[in-house]
Amino acid sequence: MSDITANLAYESHSIAHHGPRLRISEKIALTAMGIGSMLLALSLIAVNGSTSETLKNLWFNISWALAIGGGGYFALSKHLKDRPGVRNQGKTTDSLTARGAWGWMLGIVFTGFYIIIYWFPQYLEGLTRLHDGLSQFLQGKPADEWFVYGTVYTILTTLMGAKAIAKYRHNRYHIVRTSVIIFAQLIFAYLFPAICVKFNQPEVYLTYFWPLAYDKLFPSTVMHLFHSGGLGYFIAGWFICGTFLATPVLTYYFGKRWYCSWVCGCGGLANTMGDSWRQLSDKSLKSWKIERWSIYSVLALIFSLTVLLWCEPYLPASMKEIVYQIRRFYLFGIGAVFSGVIGVGFYPLMGTRMWCRFGCPMAAFLGLLQRFNSRFRITTNGAQCISCGNCSKYCEMGIDVRHYAQRGQNIIRASCVGCGICATVCPRGVLSLENGPTNNRYNHEEGLSLLGKMKSR
Numbered sequence: 276m277s278d279i280t281a282n283l284a285y286e287s288h289s290i291a292h293h294g295p296r297l298r299i300s301e302k303i304a305l306t307a308m309g310i311g312s313m314l315l316a317l318s319l320i321a322v323n324g325s326t327s328e329t330l331k332n333l334w335f336n337i338s339w340a341l342a343i344g345g346g347g348y349f350a351l352s353k354h355l356k357d358r359p360g361v362r363n364q365g366k367t368t369d370s371l372t373a374r375g376a377w378g379w380m381l382g383i384v385f386t387g388f389y390i391i392i393y394w395f396p397q398y399l400e401g402l403t404r405l406h407d408g409l410s411q412f413l414q415g416k417p418a419d420e421w422f423v424y425g426t427v428y429t430i431l432t433t434l435m436g437a438k439a440i441a442k443y444r445h446n447r448y449h450i451v452r453t454s455v456i457i458f459a460q461l462i463f464a465y466l467f468p469a470i471c472v473k474f475n476q477p478e479v480y481l482t483y484f485w486p487l488a489y490d491k492l493f494p495s496t497v498m499h500l501f502h503s504g505g506l507g508y509f510i511a512g513w514f515i516c517g518t519f520l521a522t523p524v525l526t527y528y529f530g531k532r533w534y535c536s537w538v539c540g541c542g543g544l545a546n547t548m549g550d551s552w553r554q555l556s557d558k559s560l561k562s563w564k565i566e567r568w569s570i571y572s573v574l575a576l577i578f579s580l581t582v583l584l585w586c587e588p589y590l591p592a593s594m595k596e597i598v599y600q601i602r603r604f605y606l607f608g609i610g611a612v613f614s615g616v617i618g619v620g621f622y623p624l625m626g627t628r629m630w631c632r633f634g635c636p637m638a639a640f641l642g643l644l645q646r647f648n649s650r651f652r653i654t655t656n657g658a659q660c661i662s663c664g665n666c667s668k669y670c671e672m673g674i675d676v677r678h679y680a681q682r683g684q685n686i687i688r689a690s691c692v693g694c695g696i697c698a699t700v701c702p703r704g705v706l707s708l709e710n711g712p713t714n715n716r717y718n719h720e721e722g723l724s725l726l727g728k729m730k731s732r
């Protein structure tokens with residue numbers, strides 16, 4: 276039986292049996308996850324500064340053990356008992372994955388969480404105090420709302436990463452890539468910064484470079500690092516080399532995927548927790564136009580702001596006020612609202628890469644390098660394409676992959692993050708992520724003539 280027939284047979288079987296076919300163990304796991312989550316939510320009103328350490332630690336251990344154990348077991352069991360890969364059935368009708376009631380509800384919860392953590396952190400006091408024990412152990416000081424955020428972010432990336440590995444277990448690229456995402460988040464973006472704080476060193480997130488971490492090359496940050504001694508010099512050097520040396524060199528060899536799909540925490544969360552919503556990205560030409568205007572405007576803004584801040588001592592007072600206002604706008608409008616509230620809050624409504632696609636200046640910078648000076652391309656074997664559209668549907672960056680595949684053209688788009696899902700979901704093996712010589716990246720004429728010859732046979 277051919278691949279296509281086998282896939283169709285499987286899909287028909289799945290559709291016929293579509294529904295909540297949960298095992299008893301999965302029901303128990305779901306219940307445990309629900310109880311754990313409710314205990315965490317309850318801490319918001321029931322825990323405060325006067326709650327005893329013993330009670331807080333017990334509460335913390337029980338609630339997270341139930342939430343992680345139950346959620347992890349359920350997610351892994353659900354995917355391991357199923358055939359590996361993406362399931363088409365239900366994707367456009369399920370409430371959770373097709374902007375139904377569950378999707379909206381989760382969108383509101385995510386968005387609400389970001390609004391509270393940015394502007395009303397006092398309402399998270401109970402949950403924050405619950406994490407004091409862990410924070411004391413890792414950072415040597417009581418927790419704040421950003422420690423709680425980092426903990427939740429890391430747990431979700433790890434747990435949903437394990438789920439993604441189970442889901443794509445037939446594909447080595449995704450197993451290795453997702454393992455690296457989990458490792459980078461856990462070690463470089465969570466444990467390392469916490470340990471830095473414990474030893475009275477600057478708190479640094481080694482996986483975030485300028486311009487994504489916009490303040491990393493601001494004069495105030497660089498001077499602070501230089502005044503912090505040996506480790507400060509190392510960290511300042513790390514950020515400068517990361518931005519101006521590692522970024523162009525690695526992007527030349529591997530495309531922007533080395534960062535956006537392997538290292539970056541934003542991409543990490545999108546490809547783990549957000550994987551179920553990747554099909555919601557808008558594929559229209561209009562959104563592609565908006566994307567280009569929007570993302571390069573943000574890049575231009577942070578570039579100008581950084582230059583202006585370095586020139587600030589030489590600017591007149593009126594100009595300094597303008598620089599101050601631009602900085603405030605960037606922190607609020609781009610750093611908080613766009614990257615946080617919209618970037619993650621809108622996952623269940625508009626897909627998982629809203630920030631990466633429309634706002635991230637790092638993605639814009641990497642995209643320019645990928646477009647004009649990189650060995651990366653997605654090659655297409657156009658004659659094999661049956662125009663099923665799976666590739667376009669599951670492209671989280673809204674690229675109409677099928678358009679290129681039908682013509683046998685290489686895909687060289689600034690926005691492609693090299694996640695590889697288009698190649699994985701293609702039932703005909705048409706697409707392949709490759710690094711190769713730069714002189715034959717654009718094969719548009721060659722692709723069309725080859726396709727013509729194949730079709731005329």
Ligand code: SF4
Binds near residue numbers: 669674691696698
């Ligand atoms: S074109 Fe393919 S590899 Fe690139 S972002 Fe879209 S799905 Fe990922």
Ligand code: SF4
Binds near residue numbers: 664
């Ligand atoms: S490239 Fe593959 S997934 Fe995309 S339309 Fe063609 S056959 Fe379908």
